[in-house]
Each structure stands twice: as C-alpha cells, then as structure tokens.
C-alpha cells in the first residue's frame with residue numbers, strides 16, 4: 001500500500017475482527033490494517049490448505065491474534081465481535097469446485113457461519129461497520145454471450161449458478177436484512193478474479209488462470225488454452241483487493257452499499273499466457289479444450305465502486321503477473337505436488353476428455 005492514505009485514518013487505533021484472515025485476501029487485509037495502525041484479531045479454521053502451506057504463505061500459526069476455529073462457533077464469534085470496531089467477514093469455503101465437492105461444509109461455513117457472524121454483529125453496540133465479501137459469481141454468466149464481453153453493474157440480475165454463488169447471494173440479502181433492522185452499518189463487496197502471491201491452485205479448480213499457468217510454466221509444462229484463450233476475466237491483484245476492502249470499512253459513501261470490487265478492465269487468458277511467457281521464454285502455449293459453449297466472460301463496472309470508495313485499483317495485470325512470478329521464484333515449494341505430478345500431456349488429455357464429453361452431450 002505504500003504510504004497510508006489519510007482517508008484510512010479512522011482505522012488507526014481501532015480493533016478489527018477479520019474472519020478468514022489466514023486466506024489469500026485476509027492475509028493482505030490483515031497486513032494493510034496493521035500498517036494503517038489498527039489491531040486485528042483473526043478467526044480462521046485453516047481449512048483452505050494444509051498447515052505447511054499456510055506457513056509458506058506467511059501465516060504465523062502461533063500468533064496470539066489468530067484464533068483457530070470456525071465462524072459457526074457462536075461463543076467464539078460473539079467474544080470477538082464484542083471487542084471489535086469493525087468486522088471484515090472473509091471466511092468462506094471459497095471455491096465453486098470445493099462447494100460442489102463438499103456441500104455440507106459449504107452450507108455450514110458459508111450460510112450457517114455467515115448467520116452467526118451477522119447475528120453477533122447485529123447485537124454489537126460499538127460496531128462501526130461490517131464488510132461482507134460476497135462474489136461476482138452472484139451474476140452468473142450474465143447474458144452468457146460467446147461473442148461479447150459482459151459488463152456487470154450492481155443492478156444486473158443475480159443469476160447464481162452453483163451453491164457457492166447462491167450462498168453468497170443469500171449472505172448479501174441476510175446482511176442487509178439483519179443489519180438494517182439492527183441499525184448497524186455494513187458494505188457488501190463483490191470481488192471479481194482476485195490473484196496474487198500465495199494463491200495456490202487446487203485440484204480440479206480451473207479458475208485461477210494466473211497462478212495455474214505460471215506454475216505450469218515454472219515446471220516446464222505447456223500452457224494449455226481452453227478455446228484459444230479467448231475468454232476474458234477482470235483480474236484484481238490481491239493488494240488492490242485489500243485496499244478496496246479497507247476503503248469499504250471507512251468511506252462514508254460506502255455505507256449500506258453493494259459494490260463491485262474489480263479492476264474494471266478485461267484481460268484474455270491468452271494475454272495472461274503471453275505475459276507469463278515473457279517471464280518463462282521456453283514456455284509453450286498449446287491448444288487445450290475448445291469448449292465452444294463457454295461464455296466469453298466480462299468485467300466489473302466500477303463506476304459505483306470508485307464513487308463510493310473514492311478509490312480505484314492501481315496495479316496492471318502485467319505488473320501483477322511479474323509480482324506473482326517473483327514470488328513463485330522465491331517460493332518454489334508453493335507448487336503443489338499433484339500439479340507437478342500431473343504432467344503436461346496428462347493434463348491436456350484430461351482437458352480434451354472434458355471437451356469430448358461436452359461435445360458428445362451437445363450432439
């Protein structure tokens with residue numbers, strides 16, 4: 001974040017309760033809050049990775065400010081919120097594939113856990129604001145165009161396509177309902193594709209293009225591009241995501257708003273691959289599955305976000321990829337064993353098999 005923005009001065013001396021604070025976004029939010037002079041207590045059940053991986057990503061598992069536990073532990077959550085001036089609720093079973101694979105955990109963490117946090121927040125006389133991290137997944141595919149990029153404004157219809165997204169949509173509605181009723185201030189944020197150091201791909205999760213393709217390149221595997229890499233995403237570097245979250249805690253105009261959190265520009269997966277190739281000149285870009293049915297993707301309209309937060313993301317995707325690659329060079333152990341073992345040829349075959357199945361289903 002560099003020098004502290006004066007508009008974040010309200011955070012100095014305050015206490016922030018951060019759920020999911022050991023995760024990708026939470027770690028950066030915690031670091032920036034400390035830099036802004038706040039004290040932070042983290043509640044995280046460390047379910048997103050093994051302990052070695054958390055340690056590799058800079059989480060001090062012995063920190064007295066880290067409570068290892070779940071957001072559906074009513075007593076623990078109530079104790080933390082009673083001491084907090086602000087809450088950032090970032091804990092979630094946080095991937096679409098993870099929620100599909102384990103809907104019970106998704107339900108417990110993303111719905112029951114969110115209810116626990118919101119109820120405790122609604123009872124707090126000292127809370128200044130709660131920020132709930134929803135997701136751009138609530139928009140689904142928009143109009144699902146295969147030829148036109150989507151621009152998602154906050155009033156676009158919600159079309160959640162999976163449990164992860166529908167739980168986020170429910171969390172948004174419940175935040176508004178419970179906290180409006182209790183007179184407690186809140187902001188709902190819908191992050192787009194957040195990436196950055198410490199993002200470690202999970203098996204069968206194909207949505208973290210920058211991390212995945214960088215790791216393939218680092219181990220000398222080809223970079224397979226689905227549908228020629230035409231698909232676009234709104235990539236937001238994790239430092240920008242965290243700064244946006246800090247502004248959402250403090251900006252007066254963000255009160256009771258639901259806002260996109262994105263960079264407001266699209267980058268195609270091919271452009272990402274080519275930028276990664278700039279760091280690994282030996283890396284070969286190959287054709288993966290064609291998946292002609294996949295929508296092109298899109299970006300956030302950040303007009304409302306910029307106006308309410310008085311802030312816009314700073315980092316270009318090229319700089320963000322350079323930052324990720326530097327971290328990867330310094331932290332080669334972050335490349336998961338399964339990703340190394342999978343091998344380029346096997347990966348390509350698996351992607352093509354998915355594509356063949358999709359084609360057969362269409363014919």
Ligand SMILES: NC(=O)c1ccc[n+]([C@@H]2O[C@H](COP(=O)([O-])OP(=O)(O)OC[C@H]3O[C@@H](n4cnc5c(N)ncnc54)[C@H](O)[C@@H]3O)[C@@H](O)[C@H]2O)c1
Nearest residue numbers: 020023024025044045046047048070071091092094109194
């Ligand atoms: N990364 C993205 O691109 C992105 C995009 C949109 C929304 N979000 C949302 O932002 C938030 C943070 O995402 P992230 O990328 O840092 O994910 P992450 O998986 O890295 O971090 C989430 C953290 O929450 C913790 N957690 C999960 N269930 C918990 C429970 N029951 N109790 C306590 N802690 C629990 C996990 O252990 C993990 O450390 C999530 O709510 C996610 O859904 C992320």
